[in-house]
Amino acid sequence: MHLTALTTRKPWTFLLHSMAIAVLLAGFAPTAADAGTRKARTVSAKKSHVSKKRVARTYTARARSVVRVAPARLSYGQLAGLHAVQDDLDLKSSVALVIDQDTQEVLISKNDSAVLPIASLTKLMTGLLISEAKLPMDEMITITQQDVDTEKFTGSRLRVGTTLTRGELMHLALMSSENRAANALGRTYPGGLAAFVSLMNAKARMLGMNDTRYVEPTGLSSKNQSSAQDLATLVKAAYDDPLMRELSTSPEHQVAVGNRTLQYRNTNRLVKNPDWTIGLQKTGYIAEAGQCLVMQARIAGRKLIMVFLDSAGRLSRIADAERVRRWVESNPALSNPLKGTNG
Numbered sequence: 179m180h181l182t183a184l185t186t187r188k189p190w191t192f193l194l195h196s197m198a199i200a201v202l203l204a205g206f207a208p209t210a211a212d213a214g215t216r217k218a219r220t221v222s223a224k225k226s227h228v229s230k231k232r233v234a235r236t237y238t239a240r241a242r243s244v245v246r247v248a249p250a251r252l253s254y255g256q257l258a259g260l261h262a263v264q265d266d267l268d269l270k271s272s273v274a275l276v277i278d279q280d281t282q283e284v285l286i287s288k289n290d291s292a293v294l295p296i297a298s299l300t301k302l303m304t305g306l307l308i309s310e311a312k313l314p315m316d317e318m319i320t321i322t323q324q325d326v327d328t329e330k331f332t333g334s335r336l337r338v339g340t341t342l343t344r345g346e347l348m349h350l351a352l353m354s355s356e357n358r359a360a361n362a363l364g365r366t367y368p369g370g371l372a373a374f375v376s377l378m379n380a381k382a383r384m385l386g387m388n389d390t391r392y393v394e395p396t397g398l399s400s401k402n403q404s405s406a407q408d409l410a411t412l413v414k415a416a417y418d419d420p421l422m423r424e425l426s427t428s429p430e431h432q433v434a435v436g437n438r439t440l441q442y443r444n445t446n447r448l449v450k451n452p453d454w455t456i457g458l459q460k461t462g463y464i465a466e467a468g469q470c471l472v473m474q475a476r477i478a479g480r481k482l483i484m485v486f487l488d489s490a491g492r493l494s495r496i497a498d499a500e501r502v503r504r505w506v507e508s509n510p511a512l513s514n515p516l517k518g519t520n521g
């Protein structure tokens with residue numbers, strides 16, 4: 179109702195309408211007490227919200243402070259009790275074999291017929307087959323999703339889509355144990371990955387490696403297995419290949435990937451050690467295999483093939499090699515080969 183309409187009526191009628199409007203407006207207008215109550219509720223709600231956030235932060239901080247230590251995963255050698263076998267050099271590897279490359283004389287033997295996972299020692303066979311196939315080393319190969327590790331979910335600096343030459347991939351596989359590089363080498367072999375794995379097993383049988391089995395070219399699968407005796411045979415065969423010697427003992431290598439330059443180093447620190455003369459080498463590790471190392475090295479004038487499997491501790495395989503070198507150098511005659519106490 180407009181104000182002009184009210185003023186044309188009788189004074190008492192206008193007064194009643196004015197009072198009614200005032201009462202209605204008073205009902206909607208907040209009182210000081212109401213405002214104070216609402217303010218108090220707002221403050222209380224904010225305090226409650228802050229309190230909940232503090233509790234949440236405290237809970238999160240406590241949860242983060244709890245360190246969850248997963249139980250150590252035992253290697254196959256540990257599960258088989260091979261570490262209980264003692265030897266004169268107190269080697270930390272549960273399997274060891276050192277032989278003279280020329281005379282085949284066994285200098286050290288410890289559980290050398292045990293068949294265990296061999297991890298990236300697999301890549302020696304991968305590289306040997308690629309080299310023997312005489313495939314073009316300058317052919318460009320692209321890393322694909324098929325080369326991504328779905329066995330152990332390891333990472334790689336070679337992203338899907340990276341393109342390198344076959345020679346560069348082989349270099350990285352042997353020197354830095356690059357898994358995607360090794361898988362790409364097998365995948366692009368004539369006939370594909372399945373044909374390549376079949377060839378790996380056929381080559382093992384041809385070399386007399388009767389305790390050896392391969393299921394893929396990287397060593398990520400624990401189903402890739404062999405014995406120290408078989409691996410010594412493989413090292414000897416690989417050493418006869420000049421390209422295998424060169425790439426496996428390269429201290430470091432750079433590759434250009436797009437606008438990036440990736441620096442890779444040898445996984446075996448001994449290749450840069452002036453006390454060592456290494457002709458061929460390969461390292462390996464997965465939890466099931468432990469720390470592994472094979473080498474051909476010249477020590478005290480003798481060309482020796484050394485195999486260490488299932489070594490406990492990150493640096494123990496290197497320490498075992500050093501123990502062997504010192505022992506050989508201090509015993510030039512080597513008239514009594516060392517053996518483990520149970521064979």
